[in-house]
Amino acid sequence: MIKVITYGTFDMFHIGHLKLLQRLKGLGDELIVAVSTDEFNLQKGKKVMIPYAQRAEIVANIKCVDMVIPENSWEQKVEDIKKYDIDIFAIGDDWSGKFDFLKEYCEVVYLPRTKDISTTKLKKSLTNFLSIPKEDIINALEVLDTLRKDFI
Numbered sequence: 001m002i003k004v005i006t007y008g009t010f011d012m013f014h015i016g017h018l019k020l021l022q023r024l025k026g027l028g029d030e031l032i033v034a035v036s037t038d039e040f041n042l043q044k045g046k047k048v049m050i051p052y053a054q055r056a057e058i059v060a061n062i063k064c065v066d067m068v069i070p071e072n073s074w075e076q077k078v079e080d081i082k083k084y085d086i087d088i089f090a091i092g093d094d095w096s097g098k099f100d101f102l103k104e105y106c107e108v109v110y111l112p113r114t115k116d117i118s119t120t121k122l123k124k125s126l127t128n129f130l131s132i133p134k135e136d137i138i139n140a141l142e143v144l145d146t147l148r149k150d151f152i
Contacts, residue, residue, distance in 0.1 A: 002028030004088045005080060007071050009036040010055050011048045018062065024090050025064035032040060032084055033059050036072035043073075081105045090123050 025031045035056045041048050048055070053071070054150045060068040069080070076094055081089060081102065087104045090109040102108050 002055050002087045004028040005032045005086045006091050007034040010059050013029040013058050027088050030066045032067045033065050034069050040072050091093045
C-alpha cells in the first residue's frame with residue numbers, strides 16, 4: 001500500500017484544491033491531508049476566513065481523502081512521515097524545492113497548480129469587491145435590472 005501525505009491551509013476551498021487532492025490520491029492508495037491549524041496560520045502570517053474545524057471537516061469529506069490530521073508546525077513533517085509510514089510527500093509546485101530535505105525519508109513530488117485559481121486571488125477579488133461603495137453597487141444593480149427588463 002502506497003501512502004501519500006500533503007499539507008495545506010485549504011481556506012476558501014475551491015476547484016484547484018479539489019483537483020490537487022484528486023491528483024495526489026492518484027499517486028497512491030491512501031491520502032493523508034494535514035490541514036494547517038488557525039494557530040499555525042497565525043505563525044505563518046496568514047489570516048484565514050474559515051476556522052480550522054470547518055476546513056478540516058470539509059477536507060475530510062472529500063471522497064479521495066482518507067485521513068485528516070492537524071498541521072501545527074513546519075517541523076512536524078518528518079515526524080508525520082515516520083509515524084504514518086509515508087511513501088510520498090506531495091504538494092503544489094508553488095513550493096518546488098522547498099521540501100527536498102524530505103527526500104531522505106520518502107519520495108517528494110511537486111504537482112502543477114490549477115491555472116487561474118488560487119485562494120490568494122479569491123481573497124483579493126473579495127477585498128476589491130467589498131471596497132466598492134454600497135451606493136455604486138445599488139446603482140449597478142439598477143442598471144442591470146433595467147437591461148434585464150429590455151430583454152424580456
